[in-house]
Amino acid sequence: MEFKDYDDLVGKHLKQNITDVRGVLLIAKGTLLLPEHIDKLKKFNIHILDVESALEVNEVDEETNDKIHTHNQDNINQPRIHFPCIPTKELIQQTESYLKGMKDSLDLTGTVDIEEVEDKLTSVIMDTSNSASLFRLLSELKGTRDFRYTHNMGVAFIATKLGKQLRLDEQELKTLTTAATLYDIGSTKLPSDLVNKTSRFNANEYEIMKQHTIWGHDMLKNSMASPRVALVALEHHEREDGSGYPHRLKGDQIDPLSKIVAIADIYMAMISPRPYREAHPFFNVVHMIHEEIMDNRLESQIGLTFLESLMASQLGCEVLLSDGRQGKIVLVDRNYPTRPLIALDNQDFLDLTKTTTITVKEIIG
Incomplete structure (x- = not known):
């Protein structure tokens, strides 16, 4: 069954764990997907096809519907734990x-x-x-x-x-x-x-x-x-x-x-x-591949899809900027993967797509 929208996943059971690109567990197998789970999937840029392959696709009964709509929203923020080692x-x-x-x-x-x-x-x-x-x-x-x-x-x-x-x-x-x-x-x-x-x-x-x-x-x-x-x-x-x-x-x-x-x-x-x-350091690699795409040496759709997935894996990582400031990556624009939105240590935000004078120098954590 092909799902057109993330919301279509609500009420389905997972037969496999869902992890982010670094292998950190997001949603455990056996979970009944609720709206807050869908929000988490979107937040961590988990592709809908990856979720489809992990589903047990069953019809949603009346009891399940009641559970979906009455679930306590206080349980949204689940602790992040490491996915157990696989072989x-x-x-x-x-x-x-x-x-x-x-x-x-x-x-x-x-x-x-x-x-x-x-x-x-x-x-x-x-x-x-x-x-x-x-x-x-x-x-x-x-x-x-x-x-x-x-x-x-x-x-x-x-x-x-x-x-x-x-x-x-x-x-x-x-x-x-x-x-x-x-x-x-x-x-x-x-x-x-x-x-x-x-x-x-x-x-x-x-x-x-x-x-x-x-x-x-x-x-x-x-x-x-x-x-x-x-x-x-x-x-x-x-x-x-x-x-x-x-x-x-x-x-x-x-x-x-x-x-x-x-x-x-x-x-x-x-x-x-x-x-x-x-x-080469990770961010230098991203930058060099992006340059190859912009110079029409690499196909843009394939290249940008790849870079978007790489950069999405760095969401939340601490970075050192070229002007000496530090912050965290909070958003990546697929068209400008080397110029993410940064949450600075002083609580301000810096959109690197809006400036040509400041770049990410290094990912530090």
Whole structure:
């Protein structure tokens, strides 16, 4: 059943916990949704589709209606408690182990068992992305030993979550998850000294590195992957303005799934340390991705949806402003995700969309 409005959720029971993007429990499973619960879902920007997937959809009887309309409003402010640990580490370890085994198989046969990938990886990643926040997943990914697998899994999780936020249908979401799991498979053919290099590529090395998109496309075609899965491997470095590679495609020439994976790939690259640089701070990453969107290198709807979800996760966080003042993020404008509304320590509000001279310098808590 598809709900058109949050208010349609009133009277439904939850069969799963609802958490915010940081994994903090908002509403426990088994709860009968009342108007104050709907207010909380809106406040924390919980997408209506995420709530739908957690529902036991039953008809509301007369007794339930009475309970909804007479419920004591004093119970609105429930204490925030931490969501109990879910087995994300175990799922991540399984995924990492399978990816390593898949690479060994590739070295022998040059192909991938697509059905096995969908059975062993796609379903696991979709389940994990449903049950854990992005930031918890990324935190636990730091425990993996090889940055290539960390990066690959992070991209798959991010792309899947973004696909849900963009309201892809179930089949397209499954295709996206499979594509995001295999998008960088061509890099397995890169020379090891290039993969493990501790400094930036020179011009010749960069040209060799770019070939991984073509190699990945060919490997997936030979593996009988769906055309769109193979296309994402080919196109994930293409950009809206035609500045990408390997074919300098523009705009609608690029598959939408490739654009989603591109955003996830860029984000993971920026937040991850490399031998030649440290990881970029969170707010710098948001700002840089926003600049890429404004410069028409990344698709705006996909990019702004992603940044909006990232910034929504920072609501209530303390920030240091460029003029030395401190405050808390209380509202984010999806069109200006790097310029939120700030509640200053002196109780005043500062709308950063109204000024060009003050910016958020750092998120401090």
